[in-house]
Amino acid sequence: NNKLRCRTVYAFAREMYPKTVKCDISYGTAGFRTRATDLEYVMYRMGLLAVLRARFKKAVIGVMITASHNPEPDNGVKLVDPMGEMLEQSWEKWATKIANVTDDKLENVIHDIIKECDIQNMNDRPEIVVGKDTRPSSPSLAKAVFDGVLAMGGKPIDYGIVTTPQLHYFVVCKNTNRAYGQPTEEGYYRKLTNAFNKVRGEKLNNGNYTNSILYDGANGVGAKKVKYLKEGLAGSLLIDMYNDEIIGSGKLNYLCGADFVKTQQAFPTGLPRTPNTRCCSVDGDADRLVYYYLDESGKFHLMDGDRIATLIAGYLKEILEKTGMAQKLKLGLVQTAYANGASTDYITNKLQVPVACVPTGVKWLHHKALEYDIGVYFEANGHGTVVFNAEAKEKLRNAFQLNNLTREQKDATSRLINIIDIINETVGDAISDMLLVETILHAKGWDITQWEAAYADLPNRLLKVTVQDRTVISTTDAERKCSTPVGLQEEIDKIVAKYSKGRSFVRPSGTEDVVRIYAEAATRQDCDKLASEVAKIVHELAGGTGSPPEI
Numbered sequence: 001n002n003k004l005r006c007r008t009v010y011a012f013a014r015e016m017y018p019k020t021v022k023c024d025i026s027y028g029t030a031g032f033r034t035r036a037t038d039l040e041y042v043m044y045r046m047g048l049l050a051v052l053r054a055r056f057k058k059a060v061i062g063v064m065i066t067a068s069h070n071p072e073p074d075n076g077v078k079l080v081d082p083m084g085e086m087l088e089q090s091w092e093k094w095a096t097k098i099a100n101v102t103d104d105k106l107e108n109v110i111h112d113i114i115k116e117c118d119i120q121n122m123n124d125r126p127e128i129v130v131g132k133d134t135r136p137s138s139p140s141l142a143k144a145v146f147d148g149v150l151a152m153g154g155k156p157i158d159y160g161i162v163t164t165p166q167l168h169y170f171v172v173c174k175n176t177n178r179a180y181g182q183p184t185e186e187g188y189y190r191k192l193t194n195a196f197n198k199v200r201g202e203k204l205n206n207g208n209y210t211n212s213i214l215y216d217g218a219n220g221v222g223a224k225k226v227k228y229l230k231e232g233l234a235g236s237l238l239i240d241m242y243n244d245e246i247i248g249s250g251k252l253n254y255l256c257g258a259d260f261v262k263t264q265q266a267f268p269t270g271l272p273r274t275p276n277t278r279c280c281s282v283d284g285d286a287d288r289l290v291y292y293y294l295d296e297s298g299k300f301h302l303m304d305g306d307r308i309a310t311l312i313a314g315y316l317k318e319i320l321e322k323t324g325m326a327q328k329l330k331l332g333l334v335q336t337a338y339a340n341g342a343s344t345d346y347i348t349n350k351l352q353v354p355v356a357c358v359p360t361g362v363k364w365l366h367h368k369a370l371e372y373d374i375g376v377y378f379e380a381n382g383h384g385t386v387v388f389n390a391e392a393k394e395k396l397r398n399a400f401q402l403n404n405l406t407r408e409q410k411d412a413t414s415r416l417i418n419i420i421d422i423i424n425e426t427v428g429d430a431i432s433d434m435l436l437v438e439t440i441l442h443a444k445g446w447d448i449t450q451w452e453a454a455y456a457d458l459p460n461r462l463l464k465v466t467v468q469d470r471t472v473i474s475t476t477d478a479e480r481k482c483s484t485p486v487g488l489q490e491e492i493d494k495i496v497a498k499y500s501k502g503r504s505f506v507r508p509s510g511t512e513d514v515v516r517i518y519a520e521a522a523t524r525q526d527c528d529k530l531a532s533e534v535a536k537i538v539h540e541l542a543g544g545t546g547s548p549p550e551i
């Protein structure tokens with residue numbers, strides 16, 4: 001059996017999915033991501049790896065085909081571990097190895113994995129749950145994944161076009177024997193909308209809060225899926241949807257979507273420019289969310305991942321206090337170096353919630369958040385969620401059963417228990433996060449300007465520099481300092497020292513072939529000067545190509 005399987009695996013590899021690209025790729029921040037035309041053999045091999053991983057973990061594994069915020073011609077793939085986490089780091093090296101090995105060495109690498117990981121159950125037929133975004137290249141790449149899964153003897157389960165967080169949700173539902181929910185799209189919408197409608201109650205508007213929102217679907221899967229969500233909401237939230245072009249229009253993420261809005265700090269195309277109206281954007285696979293509005297003078301105001309995080313952490317703190325369990329349940333927030341300094345000050349000093357800083361990438365944030373009973377994590381780009389550990393859930397449920405709670409404590413406990421079901425704990429989820437933000441704004445009776453009033457962001461700027469080889473930049477201290485090229489950090493320090501409240505760091509992107517620059521300072525002018533100077537020095541010392549970016 002094994003021999004036959006091996007023959008199929010390698011024959012397929014050589015004949016249908018030969019390795020066509022010479023240069024290596026590595027499993028980065030969000031798996032493999034590059035031009036779709038270079039990915040067929042990688043997809044096939046990820047199908048093989050997913051089955052090995054599933055046998056090793058004795059669990060269902062997910063494969064998501066997406067390049068999320070990247071332009072439409074790119075694509076990518078990431079593996080989802082049994083409890084919805086990103087692929088465990090020790091296996092990233094296998095992913096990179098299996099993707100880069102020549103066709104004639106593929107067999108050796110597979111044997112190495114089986115041997116080193118001591119995978120015994122090679123005859124098992126584990127389920128591999130596969131999803132894809134709306135990119136035109138996704139169907140043929142999905143076919144390559146299925147062939148890999150089948151060749152290795154696994155059972156591919158095709159979920160078709162879904163959001164990345166939906167795929168994570170399905171994996172967790174399957175691995176918890178449906179305790180987390182039904183592993184179907186319908187089950188997903190039902191879980192979220194039932195909980196949302198329950199928490200919201202009869203009163204649809206409250207104080208300055210009105211229950212309608214303008215929604216930018218980035219011309220991607222987030223647009224397709226929100227239509228089903230709307231049915232489940234049954235009018236409790238009125239979502240006015242924009243940017244839902246047909247598949248293959250080339251407009252995915254183009255001048256719209258969460259990444260565009262956040263990086264350009266600009267209003268997306270396609271939405272009506274109605275002043276003081278609450279708007280939100282998701283990205284190409286609907287795992288990021290940002291809010292924003294235009295004021296009467298047409299000025300753009302952004303509520304990014306930091307704002308969402310502070311809103312959620314502040315509200316959870318408030319409600320926890322009302323349950324009477326604030327002392328028993330440790331609440332914490334996880335950010336990355338991209339978090340605006342003003343948000344970190346606000347969380348630490350005003351909200352008094354402990355904050356941790358980790359490198360970019362959901363895997364780092366998610367793991368750190370699990371150290372708290374209730375861990376809120378968000379990247380400034382709008383990628384995040386809340387995780388409740390099993391003990392916290394049990395404590396809340398037990399407390400609710402007891403008869404010794406005051407009315408206020410009981411109401412708050414029941415509310416918090418329902419809120420847990422609005423949240424997709426398996427990974428950051430734009431749709432679920434939107435329902436959570438709406439729940440909180442409704443509870444507070446706030447319009448978007450009241451939300452914004454909590455603190456004032458320091459002006460900030462994101463730039464990209466293209467270099468010959470982005471791996472020449474390596475970082476330390478949760479990416480806040482760079483260790484190579486030698487001398488670069490000293491130069492950045494000198495530049496930063498010139499600006500009041502200045503802060504800047506550089507890091508190689510894990511999803512695009514660029515180096516990213518972040519800068520913030522007390523004024524917009526200083527911030528832009530700081531960003532330009534740092535971009536220039538990176539260009540000079542790290543082998544920049546073309547000319548440094550202009551602001």
Ligand code: G16
Pocket residue numbers: 029030067068069070283287288360361362379381383508509510511512516
């Ligand atoms: C992915 C990751 C995020 C990360 C983003 C940008 O997001 O999941 O954690 O912040 O890429 O990463 P980098 O700066 O390394 O390119 P997405 O939404 O594109 O999957």
